[in-house]
Amino acid sequence: MAKHLVFYGTIVHSQDIDHVDILENTLILTGEGGVITALERDVPPNQLEEKLKALGLDTGNHELHQLHRAEFLIPGFVDTHNHAPQWAQRGLGRGLQILDWLNQITFKNEAKYADVRYARKAYTQAVKGFLNQGVTTASYYASLHGPATKVLAEICFAEGQRALIGKCNMDRNSPSFYVEQSAQESLAATRDLIDAIKQLDPSVSLIKPILTPRFAISCTDELLRGLGQLAKEDTDLPIQTHFNEAQSEIDTTLSLFPDFTNEVDLYSHFGLLNDRTILAHCCHMTPYETQKFKQLGCGIAHCPVANTTVGGGFMAAPIREFLEQGITKIGLGTDSGGGFSSSILDAMRQAFIVSNAKEMMTGGKDKSLSVDECFYMATLGGAKVCGLDHKVGSFAVGKEFDACLVRTCESGGEGMEWDLDVPLGVMTPIEAGDNPRTIFEKFVMSGDDRNIARVWVKGGCVK
Ligand code: GUN
Ligand code: FE
Numbered sequence: 001m002a003k004h005l006v007f008y009g010t011i012v013h014s015q016d017i018d019h020v021d022i023l024e025n026t027l028i029l030t031g032e033g034g035v036i037t038a039l040e041r042d043v044p045p046n047q048l049e050e051k052l053k054a055l056g057l058d059t060g061n062h063e064l065h066q067l068h069r070a071e072f073l074i075p076g077f078v079d080t081h082n083h084a085p086q087w088a089q090r091g092l093g094r095g096l097q098i099l100d101w102l103n104q105i106t107f108k109n110e111a112k113y114a115d116v117r118y119a120r121k122a123y124t125q126a127v128k129g130f131l132n133q134g135v136t137t138a139s140y141y142a143s144l145h146g147p148a149t150k151v152l153a154e155i156c157f158a159e160g161q162r163a164l165i166g167k168c169n170m171d172r173n174s175p176s177f178y179v180e181q182s183a184q185e186s187l188a189a190t191r192d193l194i195d196a197i198k199q200l201d202p203s204v205s206l207i208k209p210i211l212t213p214r215f216a217i218s219c220t221d222e223l224l225r226g227l228g229q230l231a232k233e234d235t236d237l238p239i240q241t242h243f244n245e246a247q248s249e250i251d252t253t254l255s256l257f258p259d260f261t262n263e264v265d266l267y268s269h270f271g272l273l274n275d276r277t278i279l280a281h282c283c284h285m286t287p288y289e290t291q292k293f294k295q296l297g298c299g300i301a302h303c304p305v306a307n308t309t310v311g312g313g314f315m316a317a318p319i320r321e322f323l324e325q326g327i328t329k330i331g332l333g334t335d336s337g338g339g340f341s342s343s344i345l346d347a348m349r350q351a352f353i354v355s356n357a358k359e360m361m362t363g364g365k366d367k368s369l370s371v372d373e374c375f376y377m378a379t380l381g382g383a384k385v386c387g388l389d390h391k392v393g394s395f396a397v398g399k400e401f402d403a404c405l406v407r408t409c410e411s412g413g414e415g416m417e418w419d420l421d422v423p424l425g426v427m428t429p430i431e432a433g434d435n436p437r438t439i440f441e442k443f444v445m446s447g448d449d450r451n452i453a454r455v456w457v458k459g460g461c462v463k
Contacts, residue, residue, distance in 0.1 A: 004037075005030040005401065005459060006057065008048060009067025010436050012074050013394040014376040017328050022436045027051060028073070029062075030401045033205075034459020039397055070409040070421065070430050070439060075394055076136025076402035076455060077344035078382025079334050081240070081280040081301035084140045084152055085110045085119075086337025087126035094309060094340075098246045099217075101310050103175065106337060110143040110168075111178040119148035123155045126336075130161065131462045133343050134452040136402040137162040139240060139278055139301070139333075139386055141212050144168045144180055146189040150196045156207050157200055160462040162402065164238055164278075164386060166212030167193050171223050173256075183223035190230065194237070206458065208238070210278075215242040216253050216266060228271025238387055239272050240301075243279035250284060264289040273298055278385055280333055283307055283317045290318075290325055299385030300330045302377060304350035305339030316358040319351070320366035323373075331382030332374075348374040348444060371444055400458045406443055407453035425450030 007028045014020050023041045027048070031037040043051050052064070067073070086106065093105035113119045130138055140156075140163055142149035149167040156163040169190060171180040180186040194209040201207045211227050213219045219227075231239055244250055244263050253263060260266040267273045275297030282293075282300050293300070302317050322330060332347040341347070348371075355369040383393025392402040409421035409430050423429040427450075428442040443451055455463035 004062055005065070005456070006052070006062045007065045007067060007073060008043070009065075010072040011395055012072050012436070012440050014372070014380045015394055017323065017373055017376045017381065020372045020375050020440070022072075022440060024436060027055075028395060028401075029055065029057075030459040034401045034456070036395060036397050036399050036401055039395055065405075067405070068411070071405060071407050071453075072436065072440065073395075073403050073405055074134075075379040075383075075392065076404055076457065077134045077378050078331055078386060078388075078393065079130065079135045079138040079344055079347075080278055080299070080331035080382045080385045081303050081333025081335050082130070082135075082138045082140050083336040083338065084123055084126050084138075085113050085143045085148075087129065087342065088122050089337045090342065091340045092337070096310070098249050098310055099252065107175050107178045109337070111175075113143035113145050113148040116147050116151055119143075119145070119151045120155070123148075123152045124159075127152075127155050127159050127161055129342060131159060131455055131457075132452070133345070133449045134404040134455055134463075135161070135334075135342075135344060136404075136455060136457045136462075137383065137386060137388060137392060139164040139210060139238075140166065141214070141240065142167050144170050144178065144186075146193050149193055153193075153197045153200055153207055160206065160457045160460050162206050162388070162392065162457055164208050164210040164240070165197060166210040166240060168212050168214040168218075169223055169227060170214045170218035172220050173217050183220050183226055186223055187226040187230070190227070194230075194234075211237055211239040211272075213239075213241050213272065215245075215249070216263070217249065217256060221257075221270075224267075224270035224272065231274070231276075232271055236276075238276040238278065239274070240278040240280065241267065241272065243267070243282050244284045244289070245281035245307075247284060262286060262289055264292045268292070268296070275299075276387060280335070281307060281317065285318055285321070290321065290327070293322075294325055294327055297329065299387075300327070301333040301385060302330055302351060303333040303335040303338065303347070304354045305341050305347055306333075306335035308350065308354060309340060310338045316354045316361070318358070318366065319355060319369060320358065328381065329384045330377055331385035332377045343448065344378050345444065345447060348378050351377065371441055375444060401456055402458065403456050404452045405454040406447070406451055408439055408443055408447070408451055424453075427451055
């Protein structure tokens with residue numbers, strides 16, 4: 001029988017968008033399948049042993065991890081928009097508009113994944129790299145290649161990362177070396193991939209296929225219609241695409257689809273918008289489109305790093321407006337190559353920075369985001385966007401244990417006596433006057449992967 005996990009210490013998570021819960025002296029246990037079987041808060045240290053006995057814990061089958069003062073558990077991060085093949089091109093092509101960046105940098109890079117040996121190497125690095133940074137769930141766009149995308153699915157499954165995995169559909173407006181020859185070819189490869197992923201993980205314990213029309217510019221009507229049909233036939237299949245990312249992209253899209261005046265109506269027409277859809281960017285929204293999002297229950301992948309690096313203009317998605325409209329199905333995306341960072345911590349900080357700019361740009365109308373709101377988007381909000389909040393995103397009995405152990409200092413000192421302990425990495429040091437809230441804020445604003453000491457997915461250690 002596998003060893004189950006027992007932790008005692010501080011856990012930090014969101015149960016709603018408004019505030020982060022910091023639970024001290026908390027006992028958390030996992031059982032079969034990495035499911036959380038007990039979560040007891042406010043257990044005084046002198047009652048710990050008694051409590052463990054009462055829970056029927058026999059020490060032979062359990063390892064107790066007692067966290068020190070400068071350590072805490074958080075839910076694993078959810079990256080709701082990630083281009084796995086762009087792992088190796090992050091940082092390139094700055095200053096280019098989105099469509100030029102795709103043509104000059106990205107398509108050439110993604111074309112390399114025609115070679116499955118290259119794909120295996122690069123995807124192994126990418127998946128390990130994301131796990132190392134605490135990304136326990138990712139919604140991946142692979143390249144357009146079916147075989148390489150199967151390899152990505154195998155690697156996620158083997159390395160233990162929870163993932164939605166789709167191959168890009170693109171049968172037009174792409175270079176001759178990186179385009180599918182017909183809608184039929186693209187749809188057939190998509191069906192094959194869906195079958196292959198379902199065979200790899202029949203109980204959907206970790207990985208799941210996702211329909212991935214790259215964006216309407218790269219898809220013919222026939223292809224979009226065929227994908228809408230697949231979404232209709234399999235009502236468990238999620239869908240992802242890029243949405244209202246940049247004005248140049250919107251203008252090009254509407255010129256290709258003259259029957260539509262906005263992207264919501266376009267993607268809806270093809271049956272691609274529902275409560276399983278993840279829409280990346282959503283920078284330029286009309287009130288009509290925001291209302292439609294709400295009615296349809298679409299999830300939003302906010303990619304603040306990419307939105308302020310690729311595109312040739314400053315584009316702050318209207319997150320505060322979404323929240324004011326009661327839309328909270330919002331997560332964060334690294335966007336991998338579109339941004340420059342593969343860190344959800346960076347995405348949280350950039351979400352915060354961009355929201356400050358938005359507050360200025362709207363004359364104070366759109367209040368900036370709080371640290372708590374950014375943390376929600378990085379965890380529970382992202383889980384909602386990926387349709388996984390019944391399993392992950394926060395800690396609760398019955399959910400699966402996807403978590404990061406955050407370690408802020410070299411040692412935990414003794415109680416409150418130690419002062420200015422040696423920080424791990426470049427994180428703001430912890431001092432005697434700190435409390436769990438200030439330690440948490442210091443981590444969110446200045447920590448990095450060096451502070452993510454251990455990572456678990458479904459109760460299994462992946463770092
Ligand atoms: N639109 C279509 N493809 C892409 C992509 O790879 N990255 C970004 N940021 N936008 C896109
Ligand atoms: Fe993207």
